[in-house]
Amino acid sequence: MYxxxxxxxxxxxxxxxxxxxxxxxxxxxxxxxxxxxxxNKDNKEEIWALKNVSFSLENGETIGIIGNNGAGxxxxxxxxxxxxxxxxxxxxxxxxxxxxxxxxTGFHEELTGRENVYLNGSILGMKRKEVKAKLDxxxxxxxxxxxxxxxxxxxxxxxxxxxxxxxxxxLDTDILFIDEVLSVGDAAFQKKCLGTMGEMRSGxxxxxxxxxxxxxxxxxxxRVLWVDKGEIKKDGSAIEVIEAYLSQYESPTEQAFKxxxxxxxxxxxxxxxxxxxxxxxxxxxxxKTLIRSGDSIKMRLYYEANDLILNPKFFxxxxxxxxxxxxxxxxxxxxxxxxxxxxxxxxxxxDIEVLNIMPDRYFMNLWIVGDREKLFFDRVLKSVRxxxxxxxxxxxxxxxxxxLGYVFIASRWNFDGVTTGEGYIDQ
Amino acid sequence: xxxxxxxNEKFEWIREFWRYKELLYFFVWRDVKVKYxxxxxxALWAVIQPFFQMIxxxxxxxxxxKMPSDGIPYPIFSYAALVPWTYFTGALSSAGNCLVGNSNxxxxxxxxxxxxxxxxxxxxLIDFFIASVLLGGVMMYFQVPFTWTLIFWPILxxxxxxxxxxxxxxxxxxxxxxRDIKYTIPFGIQLLLFLTPIIYPISIVPEKYxxxxxxxxxxxxxxxxxxxxxxxxxxxxxxxxxxxxxxLVVLIMGLSVFQKTEKSFADLV
Numbered sequence: 001m002y003x004x005x006x007x008x009x010x011x012x013x014x015x016x017x018x019x020x021x022x023x024x025x026x027x028x029x030x031x032x033x034x035x036x037x038x039x040n041k042d043n044k045e046e047i048w049a050l051k052n053v054s055f056s057l058e059n060g061e062t063i064g065i066i067g068n069n070g071a072g073x074x075x076x077x078x079x080x081x082x083x084x085x086x087x088x089x090x091x092x093x094x095x096x097x098x099x100x101x102x103x104x105t106g107f108h109e110e111l112t113g114r115e116n117v118y119l120n121g122s123i124l125g126m127k128r129k130e131v132k133a134k135l136d137x138x139x140x141x142x143x144x145x146x147x148x149x150x151x152x153x154x155x156x157x158x159x160x161x162x163x164x165x166x167x168x169x170x171l172d173t174d175i176l177f178i179d180e181v182l183s184v185g186d187a188a189f190q191k192k193c194l195g196t197m198g199e200m201r202s203g204x205x206x207x208x209x210x211x212x213x214x215x216x217x218x219x220x221x222x223r224v225l226w227v228d229k230g231e232i233k234k235d236g237s238a239i240e241v242i243e244a245y246l247s248q249y250e251s252p253t254e255q256a257f258k259x260x261x262x263x264x265x266x267x268x269x270x271x272x273x274x275x276x277x278x279x280x281x282x283x284x285x286x287x288k289t290l291i292r293s294g295d296s297i298k299m300r301l302y303y304e305a306n307d308l309i310l311n312p313k314f315f316x317x318x319x320x321x322x323x324x325x326x327x328x329x330x331x332x333x334x335x336x337x338x339x340x341x342x343x344x345x346x347x348x349x350x351d352i353e354v355l356n357i358m359p360d361r362y363f364m365n366l367w368i369v370g371d372r373e374k375l376f377f378d379r380v381l382k383s384v385r386x387x388x389x390x391x392x393x394x395x396x397x398x399x400x401x402x403x404l405g406y407v408f409i410a411s412r413w414n415f416d417g418v419t420t421g422e423g424y425i426d427q
Numbered sequence: 428x429x430x431x432x433x434x435n436e437k438f439e440w441i442r443e444f445w446r447y448k449e450l451l452y453f454f455v456w457r458d459v460k461v462k463y464x465x466x467x468x469x470a471l472w473a474v475i476q477p478f479f480q481m482i483x484x485x486x487x488x489x490x491x492x493k494m495p496s497d498g499i500p501y502p503i504f505s506y507a508a509l510v511p512w513t514y515f516t517g518a519l520s521s522a523g524n525c526l527v528g529n530s531n532x533x534x535x536x537x538x539x540x541x542x543x544x545x546x547x548x549x550x551x552l553i554d555f556f557i558a559s560v561l562l563g564g565v566m567m568y569f570q571v572p573f574t575w576t577l578i579f580w581p582i583l584x585x586x587x588x589x590x591x592x593x594x595x596x597x598x599x600x601x602x603x604x605x606r607d608i609k610y611t612i613p614f615g616i617q618l619l620l621f622l623t624p625i626i627y628p629i630s631i632v633p634e635k636y637x638x639x640x641x642x643x644x645x646x647x648x649x650x651x652x653x654x655x656x657x658x659x660x661x662x663x664x665x666x667x668x669x670x671x672x673x674x675l676v677v678l679i680m681g682l683s684v685f686q687k688t689e690k691s692f693a694d695l696v
Contacts, residue, residue: 014694026607028604028605078534078693081536081537082537083533083534083535083536083537083693084690084693084694085690085691097537099536099537101534101535101536102531102535105531105532105535105536106531106532106535106536108457108461110460110461110464110465111457111460111461111464115460118453119453119456119457122449122450122452122453123450123453123532123536123538124536125538127449128449128452128453151464
């Protein structure tokens with residue numbers, strides 16, 4: 001075993017001049033004159049894109065890099081790929097490198113699929129002979145045989161993606177850097193990519209994979225780095241680091257899932273009974289600070305009644321960010337009635353055993369209606385926002401992703417009915 | 428010690444460039460291919476520009492202004508200069524804009540950056556040779572004899588290419604940071620057209636200013652191109668020598684500025 005990638009204390013500083021960045025020669029001359037003759041100090045503002053980042057990968061290791069946008073993930077990859085240079089620190093790399101910061105880098109619209117495979121392959125560091133030998137495999141994998149001699153400007157974006165990834169998948173290198181390339185493309189293609197990346201991993205390649213997609217990272221990378229504001233915040237096993245990353249939103253006071261509904265603006269109804277607050281608790285009654293797909297939660301709806309209310313019906317709805325209604329909850333729907341609510345304050349608890357909605361942002365509408373039709377006591381629209389985070393609910397690292405639907409439903413698969421392949425020779 | 432590593436670095440730089448020679452080939456191939464895709468006239472475009480310029484120059488400068496032309500028909504006189512001139516200006520402007528034009532590559536993938544300007548000056552050579560073939564046709568039309576000196580025609584394009592490369596690398600490096608370079612290139616080329624003996628022969632320039640005009644490295648080379656075609660016009664080795672020296676200086680300057688700034692290309696482009 002040896003280290004195939006070493007980043008030794010690398011930092012990258014971008015200095016942003018207080019004089020606007022000089023993109024015009026004229027400005028450069030004017031600013032030069034200002035500095036020189038008018039003693040005008042140019043206070044440069046420095047931005048640390050990376051700060052003292054150190055890590056190393058053993059030969060054959062696969063790691064994932066996660067972090068918020070602008071945290072410095074891509075800068076790390078760019079420095080490792082020698083596209084940009086660190087301000088201080090050093091990198092050491094042992095082996096042939098290919099970096100895939102984008103699928104289909106250098107594709108030219110006017111050139112055909114075949115021509116672009118050659119061009120892209122050589123840009124990624126393949127020899128012409130190598131491309132020639134692998135052309136069939138590349139084209140098969142990308143499923144674009146029929147359009148091989150069509151200019152790629154006529155390709156769909158999916159075809160282009162497939163072709164680009166396919167070229168990269170056939171690179172014969174020891175080390176591979178991949179930046180978020182799987183976030184595009186349809187589900188079938190993503191699956192194919194993941195399969196290939198799994199093969200690369202088991203084939204002994206050293207892989208660094210940058211992604212926002214936690215399930216993928218958890219599935220592909222045994223080890224994960226969490227980069228935050230240019231520094232490595234955590235380096236460890238995937239489960240441990242992803243857990244820590246997801247709970248960064250947990251901050252003890254204001255980020256708790258506790259909503260004051262007393263002073264909501266957008267509300268209608270007689271107000272005889274009103275919602276005054278809402279809390280998300282765990283089953284032990286502690287306030288939640290992070291809600292993940294599949295969590296068990298207890299919702300506590302606080303009310304204030306000014307009169308005796310007979311047979312009130314409590315409702316709430318969950319909407320996605322984009323306005324799709326996911327579910328409607330109501331005590332009358334579930335068959336849990338309460339005949340009287342006395343004047344004063346109190347709360348109603350709703351237990352949700354499995355919150356089987358996909359990670360996404362949601363809104364809630366709440367209302368209370370009376371016995372008679374059209375007797376609206378209270379209606380609160382869109383005042384509650386909940387962010388539901390990813391979890392590895394199925395323990396497979398898959399299945400929990402908003403592209404896969406609005407909800408997930410636990411299911412058990414059984415293969416007893418699959419006939420045995422007697423007499424069939426496995427190839 | 429420090430000097431030693433600097434030399435090593437230069438050596439490594441060249442070796443790296445050589446390792447990527449296939450990429451260079453593909454860049455040239457791409458530029459040539461893309462240029463003629465979806466054009467009706469295709470490779471004819473290589474001759475259209477110098478040919479029509481020749482016609483216009485012949486009418487206005489040859490016929491109307493009665494510009495002397497070293498004793499040969501004005502069309503040949505001007506075409507022999509326009510072919511290398513067209514190549515040079517094309518190569519210079521594509522090299523000068525090459526980094527900005529390939530910004531997506533610079534920010535997404537590693538390769539020796541120098542491959543881009545080198546590819547852009549190489550790609551124009553195809554046009555140069557196509558346009559040169561037409562020169563043969565024009566010479567036959569005007570019954571100008573073919574001489575053995577014509578073998579120097581393709582050799583003389585080499586210093587022209589190095590000049591375009593050196594100047595192009597210099598401009599390309601600056602262009603990454605200062606985008607107004609892009610506008611100065613066509614403007615500079617326009618001025619250069621009059622500072623170079625293309626419309627006129629160098630012989631109409633008064634003796635005492637000749638050295639001055641020879642400092643423009645294009646002057647010596649363009650005149651030499653003409654001497655190759657005109658068999659009773661000897662090559663002016665003095666001005667050609669000056670040209671070569673100036674080209675060498677420009678090339679070294681271009682290379683060193685390029686090398687010094689290339690590490691920041693991806694951050695600025």
